[in-house]
Amino acid sequence: MRKLSLVLLPILVLAMIAAPVSRSVQAQDGETLKIGLITDLTGALQLYGAELENGFTLGLDYATDGGLEIAGRPVEIVVRDYAGDADKAAQQARELIEVEGVEVLVGAPSSGVTQGLVSVAAEYGVILMAGPAADPRITGEFFEPTTFRACRNSYHDAFDIASWAVENVGPNYIQLAPDYAFGYGSVAAFNYAFITKGATFVQDAIFAPTDTTEFGPYIQEIVDSGADGVIVTWAGSSSINLFQQMSEAGIGVDEDKPVLITGFGSNDDVSSFVDDSQVGNVGLIVYHYTLPDNEVNDWLVKQHEERYNEEPDLFTECGFATAQALAAGIEAAGGSTLPDDLIPALEGITWEGPKGEYTMRAEDHQALMPMYVVRLIDAQPDAFKYYELIAEVSAEDAAPPCESGADRSSDTLDCTPLAERAAE
Structure with missing residues (x-):
């Protein structure tokens, strides 16, 4: 038994040193809230990457009435361009959390890249707002409680x-x-x-x-x-x-x-x-x-034309809605971005966005919206x-199946993966 303990102790110590530590300290009122936006600005999906950045920036402006402050905390967006490289994106995510002090991650246009971000966010205990990546597995097969998506999936x-x-x-x-x-x-x-x-x-x-x-x-x-x-x-x-x-x-x-x-x-x-x-x-x-015919979209179009000298595009709405959901969730959580506080604040949230009413489904953290x-x-x-x-x-008719796992099912929604349902 002693030999076993002597062998395991250094391994455990090394593991504790190497493993990232999940955040457990509540940020103070007035402390800057840093949001890490990981997007593609020079790679194959740079068009979508710019749309995400522009939409998120405008959405945060709209959600905070131009003050860029949520629950008494000034907001700073820290942007990183992964240039089409999934490994680079994962490294950027780690650096944003460890070095820059980012508390929330947003991204990315690529589904493959976003799969990696899902893992990094779960590992560090930070919320990831995924999108415009459309792979359903991001909120299905690869579901992590720390991932939310205000954008559509396939x-x-x-x-x-x-x-x-x-x-x-x-x-x-x-x-x-x-x-x-x-x-x-x-x-x-x-x-x-x-x-x-x-x-x-x-x-x-x-x-x-x-x-x-x-x-x-x-x-x-x-x-x-x-x-x-x-x-x-x-x-x-x-x-x-x-x-x-x-x-x-x-x-x-x-x-x-x-x-x-x-x-x-x-x-x-x-x-x-x-x-x-x-x-x-x-x-x-x-x-x-x-x-869309609503006041939110009218504001988005007007501001986008004024700031960027062009009309909003395909995934501008995705970035905008993501910022709205995130701002509302953090506000409801009293400024906290800790998973224990922000996850329940985001689950089930509804808001009026560029396409009308959005609902963040609690069971799989996938938003429902019109198409x-x-x-x-x-x-x-x-x-x-x-x-x-x-x-x-309608959001109801376009709603995807829930595949986040049978244990995530509710009284009204079965979240057993489709493959498992077919095998039964």
Whole structure:
């Protein structure tokens, strides 16, 4: 027994030295609250990264009436650019907590990067406000009590368009997605939503490397599949190549080719590949500044135009809503960012954001919000006014399944992962 104790003692001491220590001290009133924003400003998702930063900055301004103070604490946003590097993002998160004294993390555009941030936040005992990364597993399979998401996930996208597509396009589908976390999560979400609505998938999803620029072989496989529609999930600069090549191949254009089912992206992306042949196309969209009709969105549009000399974009709303939720939660927690205080303050919170009413679901920390189905009506509009609204899908109808674990279930919501439900 003595030998066992002598062997274990140095190991335990080393472990205590090496392990990060969770915060357990309440910040004092008046002490600066540092929020670490980890985003992509120079990598492949830099467009979304800038939208997140701009939206979060404006959302914090709106939530604090311009005072940048929450519960008596002045707020400082510390921004880090991970430049598309997941390892760099994780290291930045650690440095923000250990060196900069950041109490809350926000980010990121990439699902793979955000998965790493989920682990870091849980390890250090800080709250992570995730987004715009859309992988459902961030608040599902990889659920941690310290992670919250005020932005949509891929299930929202899928349920947003599924009913319309099955009714108007047909029952048979194929999917194309990027070969990484975002693509896997998206494919699973669209499979579930479309099958729920009565659709069939003619073959397994096609996964292409994220750096693909020549999509010819994948497009030919789609054409040969005989599907009524192809569901395309993609992100980043190569989207331009993908949609141009699909249009050239007749997908979404010719009557004898599959109909293109996808989400309309950021304004700059859309302007790079749409032409008059695509006018009339219908698709889902997370947010466009012309769609919501409420005072919060009016404020966002006006301030964004004044400060950045352009209209808010696809994920500006995500950053804005994230800041609103975080500010309300910290206010309710009396200025505390400790998990024991902030987690219950955020669970179940509702607020009025750019798209209307949002609710932070307590069971999996995933926000519920409205979504949109739109038709492209102009390929070269002024001020990016591309769309007409086909349908606003309610927060209830776009709600994703809860998969945070059976032990997170409530009286009204089953959170058993779908794979486990299917096996029963």
